[in-house]
Amino acid sequence: MLDKIRYFILRALRNMRQWPFLCSASILTMAIALAIVATFFLIVVNVEQLASRWTREIQVIAYLQKPVATQNLAALTKKLKSFPEVESVNYVSPVDAMQRFKKHLGADASLLEGVNPKLLPASFELGLYSAYRNQQGIVRVIEQLEMSLDVDDLRYGQKWLKRFNDFVHMLRFIGIVLGGFLLFAALFIVSNTIKLTLYARRDELEIMALVGATMRFIKIPFMLEGAIQGLLGGLLALAFLALSFVFVISRSLSSFWLTPTDFNLLFLTMNQQVVLVAAGVILGVLGSLSSLRRFVRI
């Protein structure tokens, strides 16, 4: 048994040495295909991360018809905080509002001198948990708000939110379509490259069958070869991604206006890196197997 395993591994390695061009073509094709899919994955993940940061600013502001009496404030705040979607509650009294306004005006604050602070409405600012920073979450908060408060007006960046929602939906759609397309193209290219490399070796396959090699005996070295090539292709793709990530993308993007200063670009997690390399191995094995069936007829 050990003798056989040893033979199969040696056979696979010797085959790779005997066909250096075909072998490197397969490895490179797999590396490129995997790198393209992984790059695309990284782009989607990072854009989504960036987008979810923008929603941090989302809050619901409820302008009240009347300021809240001091003795009721604590109870009301507690009630609002009990909404499952609400993360933080901030009461802005007319006086607070006037102060903010003044601060906003800066040097021109003197314009407000003599203005009655009570002119400005009191409001509640509700911060939401990230999972609810979307249209549905906000609608639910508003429904609950209107039942518990005398709300004069509500502000939550309606237009912006709608545009943002459309953007996220489009991003997901493009992600799925393009990602699926890329994955399909990668599979197609890899399986065709392997088919070509096997085509170049069809004599060998024919002779193997002729001298009484069983299907298993023919398949195993090719599968191993595919696995080794896939492993190397996966590692190569990972190395390429890591290097280009460190030296090109994160450096050039960090000075780019799109990314805030405290924004860290995401790279593949450890698990995702393992998945990438494993995908290479699986791609190699399946590619070899599916192509072998075409060339070996016993």
Added chain:
Amino acid sequence: MIQLYNVSKKYGSDSAAAVKNLTLQVGKGEFLYITGASGAGKTTLLRMLYAAEKPTRGQILIDRQNVSRIRSRQIPFLRRKIGVVFQDFKLLQSRTVYENVAFALEAQGKKRYEVSKKVYQVLKEVGLEHRLQRKPLELSGGEQQRIAIARALVVDPLILLADEPSGNLDQEVTFEIMDLFKRANARGTTILLATHDHSLNQRFPRRVLTLDQGELVGDQQPLHL
């Protein structure tokens, strides 16, 4: 050793039969020529014997095994009893002489020390023991055919099938090759040699089957045997 009963082979439903109603028996240790013009069905007959083609009709028995109904899983084990030699040698150009011959034994899962011993033996027999590490293309046509014969013989086959083995070789080399076949035959291997070279039969008279458009038109025993 080999029995055929009413064997026919058509490659397409509306094409003419490549082999028609062939019935014949070949005994153990026999040596016979299969002759006929190109397209007479010689190659098809040989291909059916090593199960590369299935007959459209009829039964083929090899060593009491019904080849016409063989399962694909059993084909490798049938082929281990049969050595095949071709006009174009079918050697692996990227491998050495030694590896080409060892391949047949490795495919059968033989141990390494067995393989090297056997390969050296058989290469010595065909006179190529000094060319172990050469690649086939560095050798002459006659030498390449001898490698192919060594590969066929290294597994001690019950039957050796040769399809125009001398088609690419000159006469002197052809006779050397024939000597190898005769020696294998003397050790008990049944040999079927497809050829249209009548000089072989004149020099080494043996039983001759003649095919014409897929039909058996002659089955002659040599006069002086």
